[in-house]
Amino acid sequence: MKNLYKIIIIAVVFILSIFILLLIIRPVLIRTGNHIAELTEEKADNISLNSELDSYIIARDDYYLLNAEYQKLNMEFPEKNDLSILTNELYEIARYTAVDIENLSFNETKIEEEDLRTTSSKEITIDLILRGSYYEILNYINTMEVMPRLIKIEDVLAQNSVSGQDELLVFVIAKTYFVNEYYRE
Amino acid sequence: MTTKLINLLPKEEKKRDIRSIVINVFMVLVLILFLATILLTFFLFDIDNLLSSRLSDYEGTNIKVQDQVNKLKVYNDFKNNVDKKSDVLVNLKENELHWSRALYEIGKIMPEDAYLISFEAQGSQLYKYIEEFKEGESEEGKEVISFNVFGQAANYMDVLKLSIELKKIDNIKIVWIESITRTVIPVIDLEVVSFSINTYWDLDYFIEGIVGRDDSQDEGILDEEISDI
Numbered sequence: 001m002k003n004l005y006k007i008i009i010i011a012v013v014f015i016l017s018i019f020i021l022l023l024i025i026r027p028v029l030i031r032t033g034n035h036i037a038e039l040t041e042e043k044a045d046n047i048s049l050n051s052e053l054d055s056y057i058i059a060r061d062d063y064y065l066l067n068a069e070y071q072k073l074n075m076e077f078p079e080k081n082d083l084s085i086l087t088n089e090l091y092e093i094a095r096y097t098a099v100d101i102e103n104l105s106f107n108e109t110k111i112e113e114e115d116l117r118t119t120s121s122k123e124i125t126i127d128l129i130l131r132g133s134y135y136e137i138l139n140y141i142n143t144m145e146v147m148p149r150l151i152k153i154e155d156v157l158a159q160n161s162v163s164g165q166d167e168l169l170v171f172v173i174a175k176t177y178f179v180n181e182y183y184r185e
Numbered sequence: 186m187t188t189k190l191i192n193l194l195p196k197e198e199k200k201r202d203i204r205s206i207v208i209n210v211f212m213v214l215v216l217i218l219f220l221a222t223i224l225l226t227f228f229l230f231d232i233d234n235l236l237s238s239r240l241s242d243y244e245g246t247n248i249k250v251q252d253q254v255n256k257l258k259v260y261n262d263f264k265n266n267v268d269k270k271s272d273v274l275v276n277l278k279e280n281e282l283h284w285s286r287a288l289y290e291i292g293k294i295m296p297e298d299a300y301l302i303s304f305e306a307q308g309s310q311l312y313k314y315i316e317e318f319k320e321g322e323s324e325e326g327k328e329v330i331s332f333n334v335f336g337q338a339a340n341y342m343d344v345l346k347l348s349i350e351l352k353k354i355d356n357i358k359i360v361w362i363e364s365i366t367r368t369v370i371p372v373i374d375l376e377v378v379s380f381s382i383n384t385y386w387d388l389d390y391f392i393e394g395i396v397g398r399d400d401s402q403d404e405g406i407l408d409e410e411i412s413d414i
Contacts, residue, residue: 004207006208010208011216013216017222019220024188025226025229028226039240049251062264069267070263070270077277090360103379134292137288141284145285152408153284154307155308156284156308156332157305179270
């Protein structure tokens with residue numbers, strides 16, 4: 001074969017190789033690089049999603065347990081003030097412990113506008129005036145302390161009643177709470 | 186006898202064509218390069234296809250997992266809600282006072298010749314102090330009253346006995362006899378002593394819990410920061 005033909009073949013093959021490099025290999029390389037980056041991202045997403053899913057599955061498996069706990073918490077710390085239920089409970093305890101309720105009043109503590117979103121609970125002050133013997137009053141206060149709804153007895157003033165020797169007149173100030181629906185963490 | 190053949194013809198001189206050799210070498214190299222390029226192209230296409238299929242697999246899986254995550258998120262939100270409520274409740278229940286216990290204890294320890302006219306428990310003072318302490322506004326060395334009892338006794342010894350017994354009640358640090366006054370009950374003409382006793386809380390007991398919890402919270406934040414690093 002003549003040298004000239006050989007040179008032409010070399011030039012053609014070389015140019016062809018350059019074209020292949022530029023028009024096929026380069027775009028494929030860029031695409032592969034993008035795929036690798038996307039794949040890495042998807043892998044990371046997959047790992048985080050799976051771990052998230054695992055924690056959610058645990059939460060789902062514990063649903064019944066959580067629901068029972070939620071119901072219990074709702075009794076202690078209700079979503080609404082539920083004053084009718086509370087009043088009924090306080091009178092029921094009085095009936096059961098043979099204590100007379102002379103006076104019962106509720107007062108909701110006002111939350112300032114700027115504190116509304118940072119305060120988790122609303123507070124109700126309960127003012128009670130009771131009349132009964134020492135053991136009856138003791139029983140009443142004890143039952144109030146252990147009743148399902150959270151009641152914190154703050155102040156107690158017990159004094160001998162004028163009407164009877166064994167009778168006490170007791171002034172109780174207690175607090176109870178319910179969820180502040182505007183609270184945001 | 187063997188005969189040896191001798192070539193007497195003149196040696197043919199061969200001309201070495203360097204250019205042709207170089208061109209041949211180049212041609213071989215260029216052909217190798219071309220073949221390598223073709224092979225590399227196939228190889229890259231193969232890798233790209235493999236990566237594409239893996240990527241679509243991952244995308245498909247992630248869409249499914251995301252779908253499941255979205256469905257199960259409601260359980261997690263519920264769990265967070267329960268946890269949040271539980272935390273608020275724990276906070277509200279903190280340092281809760283049980284006055285029935287104190288009333289019972291006082292009834293149990295009352296000396297025979299003494300009786301109470303009034304009992305005044307002031308839990309609100311303690312709750313107020315705890316709130317101030319949490320906000321760092323509490324007064325150092327402050328004494329917070331627990332309860333006050335006012336009554337009458339046959340003599341001062343009964344008052345002393347009562348004050349000693351009152352100190353045994355849980356979380357009471359100081360028992361302060363405010364006054365002992367001689368009184369005569371006019372109707373029966375009986376001499377007794379009227380007394381007034383104040384008791385004060387052992388504040389360290391209530392503060393310890395808050396300080397301990399704050400320390401553990403700080404440690405928790407520190408652990409989180411370390412794990413983030």
